Amino acid sequence: MKFVLFDFDGTIANSLDRIEHVINQLADKHGFKRLEQDSLDELRSLTIAERCKRMGLPLYKLPSLVLEFNSLYRQDMSGMQPYAGMKELFGELKAAGYRLAVLSSNSEPAIRTFLAAHGMETDIDHVYCTKSLFGKHKKLRQFQKDLSLTAADLIYVGDEQRDIEACRKARVRMIAVTWGIDKPELLEAGRPDKLAVTPSDIPRYLEEFGFAPA
Template sequence: MTASVFPKAALFDLDGTLLDSAPDFLATANRMREARGVAPMALDELRPYVSRGARAMLGAVFPDAGQADREARVPEFLNIYQGEIGRHGLPFDGVAALLETLENNGVAWGIVTNKPEYLAREILPHCGWETRCAVLIGGDTLAERKPHPLPLLAAAERIGIGPADCVYVGDDERDIVAARAAGMRSIAALWGYRLDGEMPAEWGADAAVERPAQLLDATAWPRRR
């Protein structure tokens, strides 16, 4: 029997996968609500929407606002969030040990997120990742974003490792869709952000993991097809 080994490269979603950024977004949301005389919201009200981006979060923050009003507030949301980055959120428990284990086993790791690249890059120094992350692709880096496979394919190309030798880890269905279209194995991060009723078992991931610490074991990573 062939011994289990880590993949040559591990690519990760950011919000809800590596980083529990919900507290930073909550601070952003409540600053905007306060400015409009609206009572603060609780973390549990916002958390399920974080992986879906600014527009989805604004829908939760201002449920009575029309789509045009929410769209107009996106620049304000991102500007306030930029000032809150790293002040409240932290990597999920077990992520630091996971990344160290990957590095110790010669695994290149990187980030493919739909967050704007300039905001994602601001996070790296707060986590000590700026010299360790092999590649960072944001939602505006290329002409397409997840669930399109282009960001994952570009990440693999930049680190010089074929898609079949990469595994993508994410907490949203579009992460798994993108990985499958890119010819990568995928892991559903069950510790991330999900709306009620979402069924990760139906996403078609090659594996599903409850906690980052489980990925310290090479056997938890799906083998190359």
């Protein structure tokens, strides 16, 4: 079996507006800087540590704020839409014989509800989630173990530098996408295996990898 694993927020789902809204709720509550559209655009070029410094948010508070962020974020995802071309990409990959999965730091119920609302749930074979902001490499290894796969049987598609780092730790090849949270220059600095500008790039990259479905 060959699996293409996708991140959810910023890769499948266009979540930037929702992220901005929830961060500003937390900023008002905890006293760090609010995001405006121009500052959000600037922060997308920075690492997580640099973003925290720019917003006046001590790093030691990040773990507890991530938990609070996730709780607020999942309360209302109804306004989010898939990125253009993602539904068609899923159909193309499934028709070619690939197995698809989601590996995300969001929650499985929230992801499945979103996929069902947009007619994409039947394309996804598995949903794996981690509560840790930096724990995806462990879930990638667990995914391999649970399905008796090797790292060579997986390609991960994500939109953040931390996704690149997780894949490097798990020795999984990675396609970074430029339409999500992190800007292209930040992704390029992380040295992903490939950098996709549109969803239509992904089948071509799978072919270049020699990653045939069977």
